[in-house]
Amino acid sequence: MSNIKIDTIVGSRRFSNYWWATIIFFGGLSFFLVGVSSYMQKKLIPFADFNNLTFLPQGVIMTFYGMTGVLISIFLWLTILWNVGSGYNEFNHENGLITIFRKGFPGKNRLLKLEYSIKDIQSIKISINDGLTPKREIYLKMKDLREIPLTSIGQPLMLSEIEEKASSLAKFLGISIEGL
Secondary structure (H helix, E strand, C coil): CCCEEEEEECCCCCHHHHHHHHHHHHHHHHHHHHHHHHHHCCCCCCCCCCCCCCHHHHHHHHHHHHHHHHHHHHHHHHHHHHCCCCEEEEEECCCCEEEEEEECCCCCCCEEEEEEEHHHEEEEEEEEECCCCCEEEEEEEECCCCEEECCCCCCCCCHHHHHHHHHHHHHHHCCEEECC
């Protein structure tokens, strides 16, 4: 049996982020071109006719919405490019440390690396909240009652999957599970 367990965390590079960044970009670009078309009184989009659209107020609003959509899509593409949120959780019995590593936005604090002693862990906690915004998360519960999240953000894990991950981690670390 290995003394090191590593769980990789998927960051922003998910299919849904690629999908939404693309859809928002083309939607925003379309709105922007419609607004500019109404200002210039020229047909910038060949398959649509916007002669009835006046620049004030409809064209201004369309241009504003278009610029907003394009800027939001640029933000999404940059988070994908920088792979914000990706990283790993390393549980190492050899040196007695747990390392949590994540990538953030560029800057002096881009890389987040937290290290905890295995001796300071009280238990593994599972938090399950169903409803409109479901959450299914695994936490490291420390002896000083801090709770450090281990799961990634995004699509909630299935109940069987989260139970299996938490139980295998608790067994590996030799501690109990809370929240089941």
